[in-house]
Amino acid sequence: MSRRSGILEFAVLGLLRESPMHGYELRKRLNTSLGVFRAFSYGSLYPCLKTLVANGWLIEESGTASTEAMTPLSGRRAKIVYRLTAEGKEHFEELLSQTGPDAYEDEHFAARFAFFGQTSRDVRMRVLEGRRSRLEERLEKMRASLARTRERLDDYTLELQRHGMESVEREVRWLNELIESERAGRDQRSGPASSAQQNSTSGESDVLPRRRGDNPPPDTSDDTAK
Amino acid sequence: MSRRSGILEFAVLGLLRESPMHGYELRKRLNTSLGVFRAFSYGSLYPCLKTLVANGWLIEESGTASTEAMTPLSGRRAKIVYRLTAEGKEHFEELLSQTGPDAYEDEHFAARFAFFGQTSRDVRMRVLEGRRSRLEERLEKMRASLARTRERLDDYTLELQRHGMESVEREVRWLNELIESERAGRDQRSGPASSAQQNSTSGESDVLPRRRGDNPPPDTSDDTAK
DNA sequence: TTCGTCATGTAATGGGTTACATGATTAC
């Protein structure tokens, strides 16, 4: 039981929607496509796959030819290919279009964003705007807290604080551009928001809640390319 | 056992170094001073305090007047004031000046940075430079991975990737300014690096690994001010 | 034949959160 994470589950469904895969490959894709902000290990992936299967969202397909008797208790480790079921697809799309409060939090948002191509512009707009107002809330709290404590903090703490707020502000600007872009075009990229992109640095900022603990991608690099 | 986190332990020692505090107040300070990138709940704080006491780094002092008999098994919940011991101080300074590989990771770095005022410039320089090269490593990996996968990724995933890299680049620029600043002056702030600070946005970027899960500061706001 | 990497899994552990339980003190 349990082994579900929300993010991981979501990303697995999203990746399998594109094409069936081994757990092994899945993990690599997870750590490149989404690896900007999040990494996963087998210790969480495999158990997660099991529960997804149990829920009927995935089915396991043997990767070995059917002629192989595959005596389950002797050696013969299976190569399992996971494929999204119709229910899984449905579930994923439901998750993707959900715009509850969670959808605007750091990692949830980033994961959703990575699969934006699979939703409608309406949903995209709602998520982007939700994220933006979430960040604005955050900013207000930070500002208030800073105002209250400013004189008691030393220079470095203050600098950290300032820098943190600035990062949030940049993300807000980034969101503004994306929103404008959505408003104007079909896909993002190309439309307006091209305004201040190249000249100095005013254009974009950070999404990425970055990875959890610390580690660099535990990845051994390489992704699918043989 | 276990209930030690590294970050939490470190921050607790650092805050108590300034002045003795209740656990309650400690948590608030934790979530304002360091709250930009990290929040903690009582469920982790109190057990952590216990182990710090067990290690001899803190001592508990009764906050109630000594006349109170304080029968330990009847009601009479203690108000415990934690004070850093000499060993605790020593330990904290040792941790602070440690420049092992961990020191350059997101949250470790941010926590260290928040207490930079308590170290020598030498240590600060080493940590800042270590952090920078850590990020440059990261960038290189991201670039390589992006080059390998670019054409297989859709626009949104790509944008996420791009945006992520940009955030890291910005932090590198920020570090550069801090390093220059250290090189030139006593404290940071004031020295050079004033170059591109106000005019557009070129100056700074993001440190903050931001908070773990998602939640806004679970804080009920307010920090010490009554 | 040995090394790397493909491939799947489990057990122990880590480091946190939430919800709960309890009660004192202050402000209205």
Add this chain to the structure above:
DNA sequence: GTAATCATGTAACCCATTACATGACGAA
């Protein structure tokens, strides 16, 4: 007298990682 907030703690859970165990397959 009652609500908020101060104050301390524990138990149950969550979601991940690490280390381990196992083994196939290809290339040097």
